[in-house]
Structures are given as C-alpha cells and as structure tokens.
Amino acid sequence: MPAPKALFCPTCRKVVLASNEEFPFCSDRCRLLDLGKWASGGYVISSPIHDPELLDELEGLRDRGKSSNNDD
Template sequence: MATAPKALFCPTCRKVVLAECEDFPFCSDRCRILDLGKWASGDYKISSPILDPEVLEGLDQGMPHRRRDEED
C-alpha cells in the first residue's frame, strides 16, 4: 500500500508544497528569500522566554543584575 507524499503549505504564499520539493517547506526560492528578509528586518520575533539554564547563565554573566522592583 503506497502512502501519499507529505505536504505542507508554504509559510509565505500558502501554496501546497510536497516534501520532495527541493525548496521544502517553501514552494520556491523566492518565497524562501522573502521569509529570510522578514527575519532580517525584524518582522518575525520569538516571543517566548529563554528557559534553558545554560543559556540564561551565559546571558547573566554579561549583564548587570537588576531587581524587578527597580524603576527605570
């Protein structure tokens, strides 16, 4: 029994893209570059906090400590 190829929607233009496409998960190189441009310009942001203790420790060493109740 053959299985159908995996498919997703292109995150840029929403066209259906098969997993075997060379630009997967994008439908084309154009959509891939448009997506990269959005990341580079700051249109996309990762809003969840960093919860990895090792990453937090590295950030902590380079920044002065502030208490939450201190005002700017």
C-alpha cells in the same frame, strides 16, 4: 503506497510536496522573503517574563534609556 507528505508554504500558503527541492517553501523567492522578514525583525520569538526581578531590571533599563533621550 502512502500519499506524499506535503505542507503549506509559510510565505504564500501554496501546497508544497516534501519532494520539492525548496521544501518547506514553494520557491526560492518565498524562502528569501521569509529570510528578509527574520532579518528585518518582522518575526520575533517572545514569551512573557514571569521573573519579578528580571522584569524590574528591564523596566529600569527602559526608564534610563528614556531619561537619556530627554537630555537632548
């Protein structure tokens, strides 16, 4: 008989069996803490921008935002 599948809870790193009803988290508390990090921007999915045109456009937007903040 194969061993049950398990992972580490992404929040607290405890071992969690796949049969746990909260899987992949060890508890509802850890699930809610993780959700809170996503909602507050604690986690981000980012990748480098390699398109020079898009990079120039984003820098232009950033520069315009800075100049509008200095108008106060």
